[in-house]
Amino acid sequence: MDSSSDEALDIIVTNVVATFRTRCHLNLRTIALEGSNVIYKPEVGKVLMKLRKPMITASIWSSGKIICTGATSEDEAKLGARRLARCLQKLGFKVRFSAFRVVNVLAVCSMPFAIHLIDFTKNNRPIASYEPELHPAATYRIKNLKATIQVFSTGSLTVTGI
């Protein structure tokens, strides 16, 4: 990261959430038994499977819908999803990788100055809202981009698509 430049600020993508479908029913008990690095949650009806490389966690439902979280780029998310689909294929399910879609991207950025949240919110009403008792950051919602930015008093910003 460049510390001496005044203009360039690094925005780091920290999480990419993607979903895809396997177009077949999945037996969660089989996956829980024969897969390693899995956590079975029968009360919710899903299996959590963690991959090491790329470091992602996938929630697998018996309907065949899978949500992958934890990737640090969209390409990595796709790779992880395909790896997971291969894994399920090997376990014996007739998996067809389809409907891959990136649902949410989370990025962080850091300003080299502190932000006075009360003044910031007053100047940006009603786009910004701040409730110190509930959350330490002010929420700034950009409607046309469908993006939400959480502004912290330390200068850190978190940008998400939800």
Next chain:
Amino acid sequence: MSAAGMTCPGCGSTNIVDDDLYSQAQLVCVDCGSVVSEGVLANDPVGDVSFSRTTAVAKKPCANQIKGLQRVKAICRILMVNSEIEALSQTYYKMAYEHKAFLKVSLQKKDILTGCCVLVSCRLLNWPITIGTISCLLDADPMVVGAVYQEMVKNLSIEAPIVNEVLVSASNFKTFDVPEELAENSRDLTKRAVALVELAADSWIVTGRKPIPIMMAATYLAWQSLKPNKHRLKFSLDKFCQIAKVKKLKPAMKRVAEIKEVLCKLGKEIPWVGGAMTPNNVIQQVECILQHRYALLRRAMRTHEDTPVTSVVKQNGSNSQDPSGNWGKRVLFAPPCVIHPKKRRVEQCEHKDVTGDEEISDSEIDSYIRTPREARDFSQTQELKNEADTEVPKTAVTLVAT
């Protein structure tokens, strides 16, 4: 109606007169007696009349809305707010209840809506109140109350000011039933605590933090500084909360330390006080610091800017490996978590050139699948565990899955 210009269709004479029969207006020919035209017998409304129109009544608020309005009134009476706030909250409740966003929500949410209406009215009319108080009154989770509050404010387009710590702290004092040497005039205490909160706000302690621990810390320090004798200085925050009959909050201790640090930084600038300023002896100087706080702030900033270049360069040298976030060490006042940042693990940047469409080797996938023997062992241990659980439920059984 006059009969001018009319001819009788029967005999053709023009001698036509008005001759009303009972209440019906009629035009009659004098010569032959035939009726030329007649008026309307009864004044019925034009067009057909629907059943609902004849039986309709003015729209009345539903029973739940009435109950909700009474709840709003009850909350206002409990909080002892003035009549303006009560009227405003009832108006907002009516508006919100009839708004399409809240018309079909659950009764529980409508109950929380009552509290939110009171909250927004108090904020608009500068009455100090916190979300915590409202959630206590409603017996609901503060997060849920907050969510409903934000939804309501968005739907009704209300621009309410954010909680003002100064006002809230001003209201937070009850009369203490304590021995003479611990008692304090509530007005002085309020004034001193409010000044401390303002100072904390100017030095980045307040922004982004929950307001109540800060108020607690400010009250405690204000109380200590009003009579800084040995007895009071030895009095811990725990005991203070006990005599004030409030629950102690963990962050309050940290806030006390942070405010004391700021007071020390300002206390150092007082020209007529010699000797080191430590958190222990700064309480005696609090009155002086608060009286001249703006001047002291300016002096402190100036002194900080004039610090010799060598120390700044040394800082820069050690910071070159750690470029992120240590701008906090270079300024005098910064949010405390920037000055004392948490140590982060250095993350390796992997997969820079990942495309998503690469080949995935079989051996790689095999590492995620158990061998048949492993799967058998695992299922066996699972069964053993289930049996053990059902037989002896109280004994803890630890299993090692091979």
